Amino acid sequence: MPKLKIKSLHHRKSLLAKAENQLEHLSNGVFKTGELPTFQAKIANSGYEKLKPKKLEILQINLGYMCNQVCSHCHVDAGPDRQEIMTKETMIDCLNVIKNSGAHTLDLTGGAPEMNPNFRWFVEEAAKVGIKDFIVRSNLTIIRANKKYYDLPEFFKKHNIHVVSSLPHWTRGKTDKQRGEGVFNKSIEALKSLNNIGYGMPESNLKLDLVYNPSGAFMPSNQSDLERDFKQALKEDFDIHFHHLMAITNLPISRFLDFLIASDNYEDYMTTLVEAYNPLAVENVMCRNTLSVSWDGWLYDCDFNQMLCMKVDSSSNHIKNFDEAALENRNIKISQHCYGCTAGAGSSCQGTTV
Amino acid sequence: MNNSYYDPKDLKKFGSITEFQKELGDKFFDYYTSVFEEGNLTAREKSLIALAVAHTEQCPYCIDAYTQDGLQRGVTREEMMEAVHVGAAIKSGAALVHSTMMMKKVNKLDG
Ligand code: SF4
Ligand code: SF4
Numbered sequence: 334m335p336k337l338k339i340k341s342l343h344h345r346k347s348l349l350a351k352a353e354n355q356l357e358h359l360s361n362g363v364f365k366t367g368e369l370p371t372f373q374a375k376i377a378n379s380g381y382e383k384l385k386p387k388k389l390e391i392l393q394i395n396l397g398y399m400c401n402q403v404c405s406h407c408h409v410d411a412g413p414d415r416q417e418i419m420t421k422e423t424m425i426d427c428l429n430v431i432k433n434s435g436a437h438t439l440d441l442t443g444g445a446p447e448m449n450p451n452f453r454w455f456v457e458e459a460a461k462v463g464i465k466d467f468i469v470r471s472n473l474t475i476i477r478a479n480k481k482y483y484d485l486p487e488f489f490k491k492h493n494i495h496v497v498s499s500l501p502h503w504t505r506g507k508t509d510k511q512r513g514e515g516v517f518n519k520s521i522e523a524l525k526s527l528n529n530i531g532y533g534m535p536e537s538n539l540k541l542d543l544v545y546n547p548s549g550a551f552m553p554s555n556q557s558d559l560e561r562d563f564k565q566a567l568k569e570d571f572d573i574h575f576h577h578l579m580a581i582t583n584l585p586i587s588r589f590l591d592f593l594i595a596s597d598n599y600e601d602y603m604t605t606l607v608e609a610y611n612p613l614a615v616e617n618v619m620c621r622n623t624l625s626v627s628w629d630g631w632l633y634d635c636d637f638n639q640m641l642c643m644k645v646d647s648s649s650n651h652i653k654n655f656d657e658a659a660l661e662n663r664n665i666k667i668s669q670h671c672y673g674c675t676a677g678a679g680s681s682c683q684g685t686t687v
Numbered sequence: 688m689n690n691s692y693y694d695p696k697d698l699k700k701f702g703s704i705t706e707f708q709k710e711l712g713d714k715f716f717d718y719y720t721s722v723f724e725e726g727n728l729t730a731r732e733k734s735l736i737a738l739a740v741a742h743t744e745q746c747p748y749c750i751d752a753y754t755q756d757g758l759q760r761g762v763t764r765e766e767m768m769e770a771v772h773v774g775a776a777i778k779s780g781a782a783l784v785h786s787t788m789m790m791k792k793v794n795k796l797d798g
Contacts, residue, residue, distance in 0.1 A: 504763055547759070554759035558730060562761055 339403050341412035342591060349591050350410065352642035359585065359669040363600055369607050372671045379612035384665040386634075389657055390622040391438040393636060393682065394427055395419070396446040396455070397628045401478045404499075404512045406546070406589040408640055411444040418448075419628040424455045426630060426652045431462050434657055436624075438466040440682065442636065445475045447482060460492040468495045470544075473523040474516055486527050495540040496532060497579070498524075501548055503566035511548045524573045533575040541574075544684075546581045550598035552609060552677055553580035556685045579684030582606075584637050584673035606672040614679030617686035620665045626652055634665045636682065641670065698748045731760045738767060739774035 342350040349355055363369045376384065397418035400411035419427075431439060439459060446452055446469060460467060469489065476485045489496055498520075502508045505517040524541075527533060533541030543563065547553050560578035567573040583589045585602065593599040620634035624645070630652040633639040647663040649656035679686030705712030723733050734756045741749030757767055 502761060502763075506765075507761075507763060545761075549758065551755055551758045554756075554761075555730075558725075559761060562731065 339405055339588075341403060341407075341414055342410045342588060344412065344414045347591065349587070349594075352640065355586055355590055356641055356643075356668055358590065358594070363603060364669055369603060372667050372669050372675075375607070375610055375672075376612075376615055376667075376675075379615055381615055384615075384618070384620070384667055386661055386663065386665060387621045389434060389436050389624060389661065391440055391619070391624075392431065392434060392436040392626065393440040393442060393623055394626045395628055395636065395639060396441060396443050396449040396452060398444045399448050400444040400472065401448065401475055402445070402472055402513055402516065404588075406511065406548075406583055406592060408584060408587045408589060408637060409444060410587045410640070415444065417628045419451075419630075421451045421454070423628070423630045423652065424451055424458075426655075427626060428455075428458055428462070430652055430655045431459055431464065434655075437464065438468065439464045440468040440470070440623075442470040442682075445472050447471065447475050447485060453488065456488075456492055456494070460494075466495055467493065468497050470497050470499075473498045473500070473520040474512075476523040476526060477519045483526075486523075486530050486532065489527075490530055490532070490539060493539070495542070496527060497542045497544060499544045499546070500524075500563075501546060503563050503570070507548055521571050521573065524567075524575070525571070528574055533573075535574060540576055542577045542579060543575050544579045544581055546583055550593060550596065550602045550605075552582055552605065553680075556580040556678065577684070579682075580678075580680070581682070581684065582673045582676055582680035584670045586637055586670050587640055603669065603672065606676045609676035610672065611675055611677060611679060611687060613687050614675040614677075617679060617681070618671070618674045619681035619683070619686070620674075623682070624660065632660070637670055637673075638666055641668070643668075693747050695747075695751065698751060701748070731762065734760055735762060735766065735770045739770040742771045743774040743778050 349358075360371075364371050370378075395409075398409055398411045398415035399413065399418055400407075400409075400415070401413060403412040441456070443449075449455070456469070471485070471489075476482050499512070500508065500520055501511045508517040508520065509515065524533070527541055530539070531537045532539045545553060545559055545563070553559065556578060559580055563578050564575070567575070585593055585599070585606075590599075593602050620638070623635060625633040625636045625639050627633065627639050631639075632645045632647075632650050632652065632655070633643065634645055643666045644650050645660065645663055646666055647660050648654075649659040674680050674686075677685075702716070705716070723730060723737075728736075734753055737749065738753040738757055741753050754767065
């Protein structure tokens with residue numbers, strides 16, 4: 334396991350471990366004084382009185398907040414100390430929904446989803462449904478964390494999983510600073526083992542994408558420029574290949590919010606996001622075609638709202654009473670963190686949106 | 688009037704220089720935008736050159752802007768400092784190479 338310097342907000346018993354305190358912070362200060370417009374006011378100005386979903390395309394399921402890493406900016410506040418893990422019973426409820434829903438993409442996330450004891454069983458069952466794009470968000474180091482995970486690349490291949498993994502930078506220094514000492518070397522080893530069986534290779538159908546998120550209080554630059562730089566550096570230095578890079582903006586919640594406040598960057602960062610507001614990005618924010626399911630089966634507009642405990646505003650708000658038609662009628666719940674999805678070229682779990 | 692010559696907020700007002708002379712201001716911004724576009728040099732390489740020149744010009748606005756720009760492009764702190772050293776080396780080299788003038792003059796006047 335990589336050396337972990339930081340602890341989860343929950344472990345530290347930080348005030349920000351509570352979602353209501355995060356939401357309060359996001360509603361007060363510059364947004365209360367009117368120095369910056371609220372997200373609601375901003376989108377109303379672009380012609381969106383309410384944010385409504387379109388057709389459901391992606392079902393994102395969070396298998397638990399337990400993780401072998403404790404990255405400094407994790408929006409899940411994940412870590413080895415988190416005990417929230419999806420039970421097999423809830424997984425069965427999820428499978429029923431997957432079979433009947435119109436979603437073409439299934440996206441498993443965490444924490445480290447592989448740490449859920451029923452992860453492999455769930456993947457095997459879900460793969461039988463024949464979903465078009467089956468994503469597992471793997472943090473890479475988990476593949477090298479313990480012998481029992483060494484065969485994960487083969488397991489992914491067997492079920493034609495689309496692997497999506499975070500790598501904040503192509504240098505060791507920047508990656509380890511954000512994700513923990515030793516993470517870079519382990520991630521490179523894991524990428525090699527994925528490449529070795531065909532993942533990420535130029536003509537291969539075994540999809541391997543990387544996720545980039547900035548290491549500090551700034552936005553990502555152009556996604557395709559970053560992809561080119563990542564590809565060039567990883568190829569030259571390690572002979573590593575991958576398919577696409579998804580550039581994601583850090584949203585001001587959880588550990589990243591804690592960092593922004595502690596480093597006195599909060600107001601400047603929010604100003605940057607508000608100034609970079611792009612009305613075109615509102616059209617494609619991911620909550621409009623995605624639903625997020627938490628480890629205990631509740632439904633959310635997105636993974637971020639899940640972390641802020643903002644359940645969907647619908648009579649169908651749990652995987653047990655999933656009703657796609659009712660959900661398509663809901664109003665999406667928003668707050669100032671949403672500015673992270675509409676800044677610049679937009680941001681979602683699938684990268685830029687504009 | 689603010690009691691400091693430099694105010695970080697003024698950087699955001701850069702675009703307003705067109706208010707007093709629109710035609711020339713617009714031409715400048717067109718030119719500026721074109722210069723920083725991807726060309727034979729990548730936008731990333733141009734950003735590093737800009738950072739080095741920002742230091743030799745000692746322009747706080749440009750240092751602010753191109754530090755931020757570099758971070759967004761994934762430029763590392765080591766790369767940034769190396770770029771500043773390139774600027775500093777040229778600055779000091781430019782000063783030192785002029786000492787050949789001083790030496791020539793000394794040798795002429797003082798044998
Ligand atoms: S690997 Fe992902 S889930 Fe785990 S701590 Fe890092 S960012 Fe959070
Ligand atoms: S944070 Fe969630 S709810 Fe807000 S705009 Fe982004 S995806 Fe939608």
